[in-house]
Amino acid sequence: MLLTLSLVIATGYYFASPKVIINNLSNNEYDEFVIQLPTNRISFSPIEARNSNTIFYSRQKETGTVSYSLIGSESEIIRSDFPYAEGSEIGRVLRFTIETNGQISVGE
Numbered sequence: 001m002l003l004t005l006s007l008v009i010a011t012g013y014y015f016a017s018p019k020v021i022i023n024n025l026s027n028n029e030y031d032e033f034v035i036q037l038p039t040n041r042i043s044f045s046p047i048e049a050r051n052s053n054t055i056f057y058s059r060q061k062e063t064g065t066v067s068y069s070l071i072g073s074e075s076e077i078i079r080s081d082f083p084y085a086e087g088s089e090i091g092r093v094l095r096f097t098i099e100t101n102g103q104i105s106v107g108e
Helices: 002-016
Strands: 017-026 033-035 041-044 051-056 065-072 078-084 093-098 104-107
Touching: 033 093, 041 051, 065 093, 065 104, 078 104
Parallel strands: 017 093
Antiparallel strands: 017 051, 033 041, 033 065, 065 078, 093 104
């Protein structure tokens, strides 16, 4: 019973907590991918070729801007931002995909 309860809690956390997913579809490795949310900073490091990573983050209590940077061995390669609207964060997923050509696509 305790094992079942633990499993239900863990599964609920997985589906209810907001998270960031970074997918690298390219054959290139990168030093770091940094995301600045209104009240959190998230860093993925390193970003391996053809790999995916997920990080759960705490709910944001503010609206604002999300900025992100892809950093290579020598310098920042790409930097951009988009508005982050307040609303339900239950199950929210921010997806960043490094395409095969090195461009980044963003989805929610």
